[in-house]
Amino acid sequence: MSVERWVFGYGSLMWRPGFDYVERQGATLHGRRRAFCIYSVHHRGTYERPGLVLGLAPGGAVRGAAYRVAESDWDAVYAYLREREQPTETYVESSAFVRLADGRRVETLVFLSDTGHPQWAGALSLERQAELICGATGLSGRNVDYLRDLVEHLHQEGVHDAVMSRLLGLVEQCERDLR
Template structure:
């Protein structure tokens, strides 16, 4: 499982560069420029909200003050990004989730204190934005509130987590907890990136999940953990649950894979 130490030491980017020597990754300066450009539009001194829809739900890593289930309209959660290190290899890429246009998604929002936002989001950028596959439907997730005094440090970690390849584009999107609307950072897919897989046939997704493994494990494990994390927050994602059911019917041994 990915750890905070992995992000603080920039291990993900180093592993990717070792495994893919011919692929250009975003530099520290590019990651920092992306982070600061996003934060420039956020009121100074205010806490930062972050929307998670995949591994952030069950392995957030960053420091946060609170979290809630939230719904995002205009985007849906789908296995639409190739993974060449975390869940696969250069020759046998795995798949991970991305937020693609259209529909609705439920996830988790995290609040990061303002004073930790820079440092925590830098880690997140290292986690998610190595290549730039994310871009900036309805999707339910969990929103996390980061306290203003923690926003800088926490967001630096988040940037390390999410921005290593640039497969994602971070943007501010409105999410709803049911009690209030929040502006939260969300990582949407970059459809122009080579890692964008698009809408794959179900058979391709199942075959990929059963036959690939990367530094953090298999896509099948990623699917299991995401379904488990969502259920822990009372969220049933029919797409993911049906995918898991079909996968286990074909490969029951994967139920206990680690």
């Protein structure tokens, strides 16, 4: 009997998973919330000018996407995710149960924020998050583009995240002010 392998995504994995999967479902993870709580010194910032990236902070609930991966693809998908999600080891690999949109409850691989890591930003005010995101750029591009993609794709998924929309408004105002 084969084991089902699932991956939970709450940020860019929702719209750009980058791996083969056999099923995708909307999913909710309880006990964690989507937050810009990790200083980015790689993908969306630098050591000299850190940006912020998403993490799963303790508390609340988060809607994302769960992907079922074929057992034959698992080793390659897992290696890809380790390389993508762990360039500076800011996440802790874990397993967590999520509720799929169709009502099933499945166990997933999930990358949780490491609250003991030096890049853990914690609970920053929206204004401070906007300051850090505004103007930050890393190997994967501008930090504001990451936030904009998030808000746009959440909207496409039918998820209205008022906090992320407000944060985007603050960052866009900051960027206009810099021009």
